[in-house]
Amino acid sequence: MTTMNTSERETSADLYVPTPARVIGVQQMTDLEVLLQLAFDDGRALEHHPGQFVQVSILGVGECPISICSSPTRPEHFELCVRRVGEVTTHIHQLKEGDVIGIRGPLGHGFDVAELHGKDILVVAGGLGIAPARSLIQYVLDERERFGTFHLLYGARSPSELLYREDLTLWRESPDVNFHATVDQPDEQWRGRTGVVTTLFRELPQLNPTETMVIVIGPPVMFKFVVLEVLARRIPQKSIYCSLERRMKCGVGICGHCQANNVYACLEGPVFKYGQLKALREAIE
Numbered sequence: 174m175t176t177m178n179t180s181e182r183e184t185s186a187d188l189y190v191p192t193p194a195r196v197i198g199v200q201q202m203t204d205l206e207v208l209l210q211l212a213f214d215d216g217r218a219l220e221h222h223p224g225q226f227v228q229v230s231i232l233g234v235g236e237c238p239i240s241i242c243s244s245p246t247r248p249e250h251f252e253l254c255v256r257r258v259g260e261v262t263t264h265i266h267q268l269k270e271g272d273v274i275g276i277r278g279p280l281g282h283g284f285d286v287a288e289l290h291g292k293d294i295l296v297v298a299g300g301l302g303i304a305p306a307r308s309l310i311q312y313v314l315d316e317r318e319r320f321g322t323f324h325l326l327y328g329a330r331s332p333s334e335l336l337y338r339e340d341l342t343l344w345r346e347s348p349d350v351n352f353h354a355t356v357d358q359p360d361e362q363w364r365g366r367t368g369v370v371t372t373l374f375r376e377l378p379q380l381n382p383t384e385t386m387v388i389v390i391g392p393p394v395m396f397k398f399v400v401l402e403v404l405a406r407r408i409p410q411k412s413i414y415c416s417l418e419r420r421m422k423c424g425v426g427i428c429g430h431c432q433a434n435n436v437y438a439c440l441e442g443p444v445f446k447y448g449q450l451k452a453l454r455e456a457i458e
């Protein structure tokens with residue numbers, strides 16, 4: 174990947190200019206997460222890769238990085254899943270259909286989907302990690318003939334925190350994906366599996382170590398245990414991808430907020446190979 178040097182980046186004023194995008198749909202998914210559908214008024218597509226993110230700007234409030242959770246194979250609009258945690262995300266939660274916000278991007282380095290073509294795929298997502306994972310999941314399902322077997326494991330803390338419920342039903346019923354979900358803390362209605370996401374590994378058939386690519390997206394604590402399970406199945410480190418959310422400000426390699434060791438996560442990530450991440454111990458500890 175080619176990256177700009179600092180002076181080139183500083184003169185690229187366009188990198189800081191948001192493009193107006195209109196909210197064309199809003200769906201409250203849980204108490205904390207909302208799903209936004211967005212489109213540019215001129216009808217052009219976002220043209221992203223699965224795993225990339227955008228900077229969302231709310232006029233007079235600020236900006237924040239959010240993963241694109243829809244696939245580029247569905248170019249009519251793009252989707253963002255936003256958890257309400259602070260000022261910018263609270264304003265995002267107040268948006269209504271027809272409102273206009275600013276979008277910078279797509280930004281960052283997503284999944285190299287060409288490298289995934291022809292391979293068996295295992296996606297392991299925890300918590301809000303299902304948001305960036307969904308872009309890739311939709312991509313694999315839309316381009317199904319390009320991939321081998323497709324396994325998807327998803328863990329949430331409780332049933333009320335499960336995201337994309339309509340998708341979960343589709344994935345559960347689809348012959349195109351071997352999907353399993355679990356929650357750490359069940360409620361009285363929950364009839365599914367209970368336990369942390371690594372317990373779902375017992376649902377998997379034997380994986381072919383040379384033909385399987387693994388994508389792990391979730392909180393750092395989950396990441397460590399999932400990678401141990403994957404390595405125990407003799408999957409090489411170079412076949413493991415993960416997505417890393419460092420704190421970011423500019424999103425374009427200028428401010429240094431996302432720096433881990435000598436790497437700017439906004440430019441070289443958020444998607445990394447496991448081998449790269451191991452070298453960035455600071456980022457995962």
Ligand SMILES: Cc1cc2nc3c(=O)[nH]c(=O)nc-3n(C[C@H](O)[C@H](O)[C@H](O)COP(=O)(O)OP(=O)(O)OC[C@H]3O[C@@H](n4cnc5c(N)ncnc54)[C@H](O)[C@@H]3O)c2cc1C
Nearest residue numbers: 237238239240254255256258259260261262304418419421
């Ligand atoms: C590449 C990338 C992709 C992301 N994708 C998504 C996404 O798809 N959906 C989503 O809801 N969020 C995502 N985030 C996190 C999101 O950017 C932050 O939650 C947001 O910036 C918070 O802004 P705020 O003004 O609402 O809260 P702030 O007032 O800035 O912060 C409120 C609280 O959230 C904490 N916080 C802020 N940023 C982060 C962060 N990056 N990670 C963990 N805690 C944080 C702060 O420490 C504070 O406790 C992503 C972050 C990155 C870097």
Ligand code: FES
Nearest residue numbers: 422424428429439
């Ligand atoms: S967010 Fe500014 S350098 Fe990465």
